[in-house]
Amino acid sequence: MSSTALVLVLAAAACHAAWNIVAHGVSRIGMPFLWWGAVASTVVWLPAVPLTGGLGGASVAEFALAAAVSAVLHCAYMLVLQRGYATGRLSTVYAVARGTGPTITVLVAVTQLGERPSPTALVGIAAIIVAVVAMGLIDRPGGADAAGTRTPGERARRRLDPGIGWGLLTGVAIAAYTVWDAHAVREWAVAPVAFMVGCTVGEIVLFSAGLGGRWRELGEVARNHWGRIAAFGVLSPLAYILVLAAITMAPVALVAPLREISVVLVSVFGALVLREGRAGARIAASAVVVAGIVLMTA
Known part of the structure; x- marks a missing residue:
């Protein structure tokens, strides 16, 4: 992986961690916030399209199809992610989602796209995937269980944070849009900024259809x-634009796991700001992530 691609992916990770922290704080609002997020993303980034290669090398038909399918996949991703944040812990949902997504993406990239990462890179990928999934399992809820205040049935139901289930579903959505979007920018040569704007325009349409009687909440x-x-x-499109740009320079099987350095940032925020606990275990898992990155870029 080139140094330029590495810088792009690490910058994307920082942006991704930041917008997920923002999304977690308003997760219970749901659809109205997502609608405004899509509108803001379109307004901010639309003026940049003529300055960043327009539609790229894609035809209008290819661009329209790529953006429409991506919009559906991204809407599903946002809805599942927000549901997870509303019911689970930030670091749990985020880590499980970001670990599951790359696992599926790498399998697809290797089996379907013909990509062949080096053995050392594969070891690094495996280390990152194991570490980010472990982070999700670190934060299983305890507290009241340890004090024995719950019934055996309640303890059985609460053995795992519900955020893990939502994180797994989010990971599936991540893998789906990553593979599709990689196909669009690499095979059809769709320009990343225009592609992201086309996607957010589609999100506005889909979220508008899903608002139903909640239109009155938009003003508040x-x-x-x-x-x-x-x-x-600003941050949500920027994070993915940087990733799309990196995908044009490096294999998907390397870019997708490397961006998971954002898990470290979110976990630190969860431990220090949200007081989600078990900071030592988080730091250990983070060290494995860093080791994986070193192996991938060696």
């Missing part, structure tokens, strides 16, 4: 959370 959400909406509008 905008007034109370305009700062978070603006941050989301």
